[in-house]
Amino acid sequence: MTARIGVVTFPGTLDDQDALRAARLAGAEPVSLWHRDKDLKQVDAVVLAGGFSYGDYLRAGAISRFSPVMETIIEQAKAGMPVLGICNGFQILTEAHLLPGAMLRNNHLHFICRDQKLRVENTGTAWTSDYTEGQEIEVPLKNMDGRYVADERVLDELEAEGRVAFRYLDVNPNGSLRDIAGITNAAGNVVGLMPHPEHAVEPLVGTGKTDGLGFFTSILKKLVNA
Amino acid sequence: MARVVVDVMLKPEILDPQGQAVQRALPRLGFAGIADVRQGKRFELEVEGPVDDAALARIHEMAETFLANTVIEDFVVKVES
Numbered sequence: 001m002t003a004r005i006g007v008v009t010f011p012g013t014l015d016d017q018d019a020l021r022a023a024r025l026a027g028a029e030p031v032s033l034w035h036r037d038k039d040l041k042q043v044d045a046v047v048l049a050g051g052f053s054y055g056d057y058l059r060a061g062a063i064s065r066f067s068p069v070m071e072t073i074i075e076q077a078k079a080g081m082p083v084l085g086i087c088n089g090f091q092i093l094t095e096a097h098l099l100p101g102a103m104l105r106n107n108h109l110h111f112i113c114r115d116q117k118l119r120v121e122n123t124g125t126a127w128t129s130d131y132t133e134g135q136e137i138e139v140p141l142k143n144m145d146g147r148y149v150a151d152e153r154v155l156d157e158l159e160a161e162g163r164v165a166f167r168y169l170d171v172n173p174n175g176s177l178r179d180i181a182g183i184t185n186a187a188g189n190v191v192g193l194m195p196h197p198e199h200a201v202e203p204l205v206g207t208g209k210t211d212g213l214g215f216f217t218s219i220l221k222k223l224v225n226a
Numbered sequence: 227m228a229r230v231v232v233d234v235m236l237k238p239e240i241l242d243p244q245g246q247a248v249q250r251a252l253p254r255l256g257f258a259g260i261a262d263v264r265q266g267k268r269f270e271l272e273v274e275g276p277v278d279d280a281a282l283a284r285i286h287e288m289a290e291t292f293l294a295n296t297v298i299e300d301f302v303v304k305v306e307s
């Protein structure tokens with residue numbers, strides 16, 4: 001038996017199909033979830049994919065965070081269900097206060113689209129166990145509002161608890177504080193990052209590497225062994 | 227109908243590159259003497275019924291949970307006469 005991984009589609013979501021495909025390539029059963037539907041269709045984990053849900057109106061993720069599907073996801077995430085937020089999904093998770101801090105406009109004000117090197121700094125989360133501590137991976141990054149900010153106390157707390165899960169390498173592409181590319185909650189079930197692992201799961205497309213597949217194989221192993 | 231205005235601004239310690247870009251453009255356009263620009267949002271709410279303490283409390287709650295992200299932004303609620 002395999003695990004069911006749900007991917008939410010909001011109006012304006014772009015990367016849901018890639019996330020579903022990545023889940024399938026990892027061996028999971030992909031399940032489409034709809035933003036207006038509170039029912040999570042018995043999925044074991046949820047991916048909030050990239051895009052511009054609700055046109056990024058008000059703030060990126062601010063309106064999606066109050067959609068019916070998020071009510072159930074917030075409740076289930078607090079009860080331990082694994083949730084991965086990629087790009088716009090990361091923004092939604094911070095707006096929902098499932099992860100601390102906030103995302104702001106890139107410091108250089110340009111949309112950015114590049115292959116980005118990251119260091120995996122926490123392999124204890126539900127989504128990173130298939131990586132090795134300190135492993136360098138390369139996945140696409142594409143965003144307008146990718147600058148991670150939080151106050152000094154929160155940043156120190158994240159560092160002390162090892163909750164900076166991914167850090168930008170070589171270049172800080174958006175002005176994120178302390179080069180933070182992604183973080184985890186204290187329990188390790190909720191992870192958010194700005195770069196796109198779901199675009200790096202097949203050699204033919206993306207970076208030409210499959211460095212992003214580990215997110216999906218990690219969660220699958222965790223769920224199947226559970 | 228009464229109007230209530232909610233002004234939302236980035237907290238002072240948060241970098242505002244949009245405001246900086248506006249500030250840098252000013253001298254080129256012939257507007258001298260502006261040392262700093264911060265860009266924010268203004269919401270104009272047309273309120274049905276009286277703007278009493280209860281209504282203002284609801285608007286405050288709305289601003290805190292939705293109109294502003296208090297991790298990065300401050301807000302001010304004002305009643306316009």
